[in-house]
Amino acid sequence: MPTAYFGRADEPGSTFEPSDDLLVVRAAAGPAVPRQRGSVPLPLRDLLAGAVLVQAHPEVGVEVYRLPPGQSIAERIPALDAAPEIRFAGRVLADPATGEPVLYTENLFVKFTDDADPAHCRAVLADAGLSIREQVGYAANAYFTAAPERTGQRVFTIAAELLARPDVEYSHPELIRRRARKTIAPQQWHLRATTVGGTPVNAHANVEAAHAVTRGAGSTVAVIDDGIDIDHPEFAGRVVAPRDVTAGTDDPRPKDQNGTGPDNGDNHGTACAGVAVAAGSAGASGVAPEATLLPIRLASGLGSQAEARAFQWAADHGADVISCSWGPADGAWYRPADPAHQRVVPIPASTRLALEYAATSGRGGKGCVIVFAAGNGNEPADNDGYAAHPAVLAAAACNDTGTRSVYSDTGAAVAVAFPSNDFEHAPFHHPAPLTPGIWTVDRRGRNGYNPGNPALGDAAGDYTAEFGGTSSAAPGVAGTAALVLAANPGLTRAQVRDILQRTADRIDEANGNYDATGHSPWYGHGRVNARAAVDAARG
Numbered sequence: 034m035p036t037a038y039f040g041r042a043d044e045p046g047s048t049f050e051p052s053d054d055l056l057v058v059r060a061a062a063g064p065a066v067p068r069q070r071g072s073v074p075l076p077l078r079d080l081l082a083g084a085v086l087v088q089a090h091p092e093v094g095v096e097v098y099r100l101p102p103g104q105s106i107a108e109r110i111p112a113l114d115a116a117p118e119i120r121f122a123g124r125v126l127a128d129p130a131t132g133e134p135v136l137y138t139e140n141l142f143v144k145f146t147d148d149a150d151p152a153h154c155r156a157v158l159a160d161a162g163l164s165i166r167e168q169v170g171y172a173a174n175a176y177f178t179a180a181p182e183r184t185g186q187r188v189f190t191i192a193a194e195l196l197a198r199p200d201v202e203y204s205h206p207e208l209i210r211r212r213a214r215k216t217i218a219p220q221q222w223h224l225r226a227t228t229v230g231g232t233p234v235n236a237h238a239n240v241e242a243a244h245a246v247t248r249g250a251g252s253t254v255a256v257i258d259d260g261i262d263i264d265h266p267e268f269a270g271r272v273v274a275p276r277d278v279t280a281g282t283d284d285p286r287p288k289d290q291n292g293t294g295p296d297n298g299d300n301h302g303t304a305c306a307g308v309a310v311a312a313g314s315a316g317a318s319g320v321a322p323e324a325t326l327l328p329i330r331l332a333s334g335l336g337s338q339a340e341a342r343a344f345q346w347a348a349d350h351g352a353d354v355i356s357c358s359w360g361p362a363d364g365a366w367y368r369p370a371d372p373a374h375q376r377v378v379p380i381p382a383s384t385r386l387a388l389e390y391a392a393t394s395g396r397g398g399k400g401c402v403i404v405f406a407a408g409n410g411n412e413p414a415d416n417d418g419y420a421a422h423p424a425v426l427a428a429a430a431c432n433d434t435g436t437r438s439v440y441s442d443t444g445a446a447v448a449v450a451f452p453s454n455d456f457e458h459a460p461f462h463h464p465a466p467l468t469p470g471i472w473t474v475d476r477r478g479r480n481g482y483n484p485g486n487p488a489l490g491d492a493a494g495d496y497t498a499e500f501g502g503t504s505s506a507a508p509g510v511a512g513t514a515a516l517v518l519a520a521n522p523g524l525t526r527a528q529v530r531d532i533l534q535r536t537a538d539r540i541d542e543a544n545g546n547y548d549a550t551g552h553s554p555w556y557g558h559g560r561v562n563a564r565a566a567v568d569a570a571r572g
Contacts, residue, residue, distance in 0.1 A: 034129075035048070035137075036189065041203065049127060055099055057097050058113055076116065083100070097136070106124055121183070130373070140207040141188060143175070144175040144382065144386065172387075213362040222234040224237055246568070247516050248321065248322050252321060254512065254515050257355060259331070260289075267312045268306065272327075275328050304475060307475075310324045324515040341386070344387040347401065353402065354402045401526065405417075405420040406428055407441060407446065412442055415445055420442070429447045429506060429555065429556060430451065437541065445554070449559065450557060450559065451510050451561050473500045474495070475497040513561050517570045520570040521572070537562055541556065
C-alpha cells in the first residue's frame with residue numbers, strides 16, 4: 034500500500050489503501066466535471082449515473098464519487114477516461130481507519146539540506162523526472178515540483194527514493210483531504226455580561242473591560258479561511274494585503290454565488306473574521322475592533338501547497354496574528370464509538386515548514402502568533418497535526434454557563450478556551466445552552482448563514498446569531514492576542530502565549546481535571562481573560 038512520509042526518513046509514515054467504491058475524476062477544463070452544456074445533456078451524465086458526489090475540489094476541477102454496491106470501478110474508469118470532458122479518471126486512496134478519500138496530485142514537495150548546492154538540487158530533481166513549479170520562500174532549498182502527467186501512484190515511490198538520499202530532508206507527495214471547517218453552524222455575550230432573550234448570561238472573556246485599555250489598533254490579524262466579504266461595513270477601511278491563495282489573485286471575496294454550496298458555501302471566513310476584528314460600527318464587534326484585517330481565502334483541500342502559501346503570505350505581509358478555523362475532518366462528537374476519533378492526521382512538511390517560517394520569521398523575528406481551532410469531534414486534539422503543533426495555540430470551546438461545549442476537542446494540545454455555542458445532548462446528560470450561539474458578522478444580504486431571517490440574526494441578513502464551534506473560539510483567541518500585541522508590540526510569540534495562558538480564568542474547577550501545572554484537558558489553562566492579558570502585557 035502507498036506510504037507517504039510527511040516527516041524525515043526516520044519518522045513514521047502514513048499508509049493508504051485503494052478504495053473499493055470511490056473513484057476520482059478531473060475535468061479537462063473548468064472547475065467542475067460538466068454533465069450538461071446549456072440545456073443539452075452530455076453522455077457523461079449516463080457514465081456517472083448512480084454515483085454519488087462525496088467530495089469536490091473545484092479549484093482544480095476534481096470530484097470524488099462513490100459507486101453503488103455491486104458496481105465495478107474497473108469497468109467505469111475506461112469509459113470515463115475516454116470522455117473528452119474528463120482529463121483523468123482513476124481509483125482513490127483512502128485512510129484505512131475511516132475510509133476517508135485521500136487524493137494525490139502528481140505534485141511533490143522536496144526539501145534538500147540547507148547546505149546543498151542549489152544547482153545540485155535542481156539536477157537531482159531533473160534526474161527524478163520532476164519539473165520545478167515553485168521554489169518556496171519559507172525554507173532553504175525547498176521546491177514544489179510536478180511529476181509527468183499519469184505518473185499516478187508512482188509519485189509515492191519517487192518521493193521515497195528522494196527521501197532516502199542523504200542530501201534530502203523531506204520529500205512527500207501533495208496529498209489532499211477534505212478540509213473541515215471548525216464550526217457547528219446550527220448577542221455578544223462572549224464579550225461582556227449581558228441578557229439574551231430575557232436570560233442573564235455571565236460567561237464572557239472580559240473583552241469589554243479590555244477595550245477600556247486597547248481596541249487592537251496597530252495589530253494585524255490574518256484570517257486564513259474560505260471567502261471573506263471584505264466589503265462588509267464592519268471591515269471598512271481596515272483591510273490590507275488581501276489574497277486568494279487558491280485562485281492566485283488578490284481577491285479573497287467569496288467565490289460561490291448563493292452561499293448554499295457544500296458546507297454552506299463561502300460563508301465561514303466572514304463569520305470568523307467578524308469574531309476577531311469586526312468594528313462594531315453597525316451590529317457586531319470583534320474582540321479587536323480596531324485591528325487590521327489581512328484576509329486570505331484558502332479553498333484548497335487539506336495538505337495542499339496553497340496551505341503553505343497562505344502562511345508565507347501572512348508572514349511576509351505583516352500579520353501579527355494568524356487565525357485558522359479549519360483542519361482535519363472531525364469524528365461525530367455525539368458518537369463515542371466513531372473510529373474517526375482515533376484517526377491521526379500529520380501535518381505535511383510543506384505546510385509545517387511554512388507555519389514554522391511564520392512562527393519564527395514573522396513580525397521581524399518575534400514570530401507570528403498562530404491560533405488553530407482545536408476541533409469539534411469530542412476527541413483528542415493531539416491527533417490533529419495542525420492544532421497540536423508546538424508553535425500553535427489550540428483553542429477549545431466553552432459555553433454560556435462557563436463549562437465545556439459538548440463537541441469541543443480535548444487533550445494536552447489544548448492551550449486555552451474561548452466562549453462559543455453549545456448543544457443539548459441527553460445521552461451525555463448535557464443541558465441545553467442559554468443562547469443560540471455567537472452573534473457575529475455574516476455575508477451581506479441573502480448570501481450567508483442568515484438569509485434575512487430575524488430569528489437567525491438580523492432582517493437584512495448582514496449578521497448571524499448562531500455561529501459557533503471551535504471555529505468561533507479560534508478567532509476569539511486570535512483577537513485577544515491582537516489586543517495583547519497592541520498593548521505591547523515588543524512581545525515575542527512565546528511571550529504572548531505565556532500571557533494568554535497564565536492570565537486565563539480556571540473555569541469549571543469541579544470537572545476541569547486541572548493538573549499540577551494548571552492545565553485542563555478540556556480548557557487548557559482556562560477561559561481567556563482579555564483584560565487580565567492586556568494588563569499583563571503592559572506590565
